[in-house]
Structure formats: C-alpha cells, structure tokens
Amino acid sequence: MKRIEKKALARRGIDGLAAYVPGKPVEEAIREYGLKEMIRLASNENPLGTSPKALEAMKQALDDAYLYPEGSSTELRRKVAATFGIEADMVIFGNGADNILLMIAQAFIDEDDEVIVGDPTFSVYETVTRIMGGRVVKVPLRDFTYDLSAIVRKITPQTKLIFVCNPNNPTGSLVTEKEVAQFMDQVPAHCVVVFDEAYAEFVQERNYPQTIRYIHHQKNVLMVRTLSKIFGLAGVRIGYALGPQKLINVLCKVAEPFPVNRVAQAGGLAALDDGEFVKRVLEVNEEGKHYLYEQFSQLGMSYVPSHTNFVFVHLGMDGKLAFQKLWEKGIVIRPGDIWNLPEFSRITIGTAEQNEKLVKALAMIKKENAS
Ligand SMILES: Cc1ncc(COP(=O)(O)O)c(C=O)c1O
Numbered sequence: 001m002k003r004i005e006k007k008a009l010a011r012r013g014i015d016g017l018a019a020y021v022p023g024k025p026v027e028e029a030i031r032e033y034g035l036k037e038m039i040r041l042a043s044n045e046n047p048l049g050t051s052p053k054a055l056e057a058m059k060q061a062l063d064d065a066y067l068y069p070e071g072s073s074t075e076l077r078r079k080v081a082a083t084f085g086i087e088a089d090m091v092i093f094g095n096g097a098d099n100i101l102l103m104i105a106q107a108f109i110d111e112d113d114e115v116i117v118g119d120p121t122f123s124v125y126e127t128v129t130r131i132m133g134g135r136v137v138k139v140p141l142r143d144f145t146y147d148l149s150a151i152v153r154k155i156t157p158q159t160k161l162i163f164v165c166n167p168n169n170p171t172g173s174l175v176t177e178k179e180v181a182q183f184m185d186q187v188p189a190h191c192v193v194v195f196d197e198a199y200a201e202f203v204q205e206r207n208y209p210q211t212i213r214y215i216h217h218q219k220n221v222l223m224v225r226t227l228s229k230i231f232g233l234a235g236v237r238i239g240y241a242l243g244p245q246k247l248i249n250v251l252c253k254v255a256e257p258f259p260v261n262r263v264a265q266a267g268g269l270a271a272l273d274d275g276e277f278v279k280r281v282l283e284v285n286e287e288g289k290h291y292l293y294e295q296f297s298q299l300g301m302s303y304v305p306s307h308t309n310f311v312f313v314h315l316g317m318d319g320k321l322a323f324q325k326l327w328e329k330g331i332v333i334r335p336g337d338i339w340n341l342p343e344f345s346r347i348t349i350g351t352a353e354q355n356e357k358l359v360k361a362l363a364m365i366k367k368e369n370a371s
Helices: 026-032 052-064 074-084 097-108 124-131 148-153 177-186 212-216 245-254 262-271 275-298 319-328 352-370
Strands: 091-094 114-119 135-140 159-165 192-196 221-226 239-242 302-304 310-314 344-348
Touching: 052 262, 074 091, 074 239, 074 262, 091 097, 091 245, 097 124, 097 159, 097 192, 097 221, 097 239, 097 245, 114 124, 124 135, 124 159, 135 148, 148 159, 148 177, 212 221, 221 245, 239 245, 275 302, 275 310, 275 352, 319 344, 319 352
Parallel strands: 114 135, 114 159, 159 192, 192 221
Antiparallel strands: 091 239, 221 239, 302 310, 310 344
C-alpha cells in the first residue's frame, strides 16, 4: 500500500514561530499587590495620553460607527502627502505600523528570500519575514547602533528586503544622514530598503536622515511611520508608509479593504494638526530623558543615549528580577532578556512624577540587591 506522507497543516514558514505572548495583565498585579495603579513604562506609549484634538474628533466619529470607513484613508493620505511634498498615491495607511510591516512582507517576500535586519531590533520584522517563508539574516549592532556597512556586506542576490529601524528599538540609537547616503549608494536595485521611523518625531538630532529624498528619487525605499507614539493613538491602531508609486501600488494589492477604522481615521486627521500637543509631549520627553540620564548615572547604571521616548539602560542586575520587583511596586518595564541582553532594560520615559517613582524604586531595588 502506498504510504501517505504526513504533511503539517500550517505553512512551512510558520513552523517554529512562537505565538505572541502578551504581557501579564496589569489588573492582576494591582489586585495582588494592593496597588493604586500600574505605571506603564514597557511599551513606549505616550505618558500624556492622546492628543486632545484627536480625542474630540474620535468621540464625534463614534456616531457613524455603523458605517464602513473610507477604504483608502484618502484625506489622511492627502494630508501626509502635502507635508512631505509628494503625491497622495505615494502614501498608504494601515492598522498600525505593525500592519504596514506585514503588508510589506506579504507584498515583497517570496519563500527563501533573504531579509536583513539589525540585532537586536524590533521583533516584528523577523515575525513577518518568517510568516512569508523568508530567511532572516541578523546583523549585530555596533555600539548599540545599526551597522550599515556590515549590512551591505551581507547583501546577496537573494536579498529582498532590508529593515533599518531608525531610531532603533530597543536601543534608541540612530544612523545619520551621511551613513545612510553611503549605504544607499551600495544597495543594489533588487533590494527594497524599509526605514522604520516609528520614533522620528522625537528625534532632535540635526543629522537625522531625510529618507523622503530617496522616495523623491524613485529609489526602492519605503518609510514607515506611526501615530501610536507622539500622537498617543496606539489604542486605535494607525500607521502609514511612504514610497514611490511603484512600491505603494504593490502594497495596495495586499491591503485589506478597510484597514483603518473610522474612529482611527478621524483621530489621525485631527492629531496631525495638533502641534500644541506634539510640542508638549516633546518638552516632557526631553526633560524626562535628561532627568533619567542623570539619575541612572547616580545609580551607577550606564545607558545608550536615546533619540526616542525610551532609554536602554544597563541595570547591572538581572533584568527579569528588576522587572518583577518593579512590577510589585506598580511599575512595568521591558526586561532585556528577549534581546539576549539580560542585564539591560528598555524603559519608556514617563511624566516627571512617573520618572521619579521609577528612580526611587530602582534605588531601593539596587540597595536590596547589593545586601
Ligand atoms: C520600531 C517600531 N516600529 C513599529 C511599531 C509598531 O507601531 P504601531 O503601534 O503603529 O503598530 C513599533 C511599536 O512599538 C516600533 O517600536
């Protein structure tokens, strides 16, 4: 009798991929440790909340919740296009930048294509690549920063995508205009470079690359942005990509019919006009960042200078232990074991009050740990 080969049901690329494990429910800790609240410094959310203009617009949009949203976020695309001096068909919106990253993988990665990423960096690049059966090529960071020269050396005829997280999550470092220009000169035409600029609005550095120039020049470049961070819209999910028409057209083919819901579109449109909120967020972030730098130094903890709303800090103790102790005190941070840097943690910059509570708790934990 002919033997029937047993075949896995899931696609090959998905074999061995672990499902996303959500963080412990905050409510559990609040109950268990009798806390008033949990200070959330683990996900780089906006400590000032949501743009008030966006909030108002979203409340109004709820009245029309029974209607499908406009499918291609036309008004938003026009608005963003005008800001960057490009055409509206060079912009695509999605259900958060995560959704855009998945669309990029769906649109460009064939089985066994190679995809180059930094290490450590944002984990979604690896996930979406593996879903599509692509092969992830990890290039270690140098001095906690994307090493673009080393990435160029890893390019092969099989390389399809290169993800450059700039500034990089989790380290907060960036690559400069000059470094990117040298890199772009060496990237062959069969590769698409994706600049993930989720934290661009926080960058104060003058040498931050203007990646839009490559899009103007029709290079194979996509720039990914989100409204989750500086505008405080993480909960409604809205992000976008810019690129030459030839690339955006391909992304449109894999987009869902209604990727951005009605409430998020209304919120996004209003948020993009809320310069006052952005200014306040930046002030609080800069002040908080310098306060944390100073306090970390006093605690004997080194850190990577950050261009974002978080700091990657060397706690000098087991990050998971620090996580647990902070958790019990009502503060949640992201321990570094997931990036194979167990003594590090990524800590979101909070409000002045939150930062002070964090520093106090860290000082206490450090003392306990030493005794
Ligand atoms: C580098 C980077 N890219 C993309 C995202 C996803 O953003 P969104 O909330 O729009 O899905 C994040 C979120 O933390 C991020 O850090």
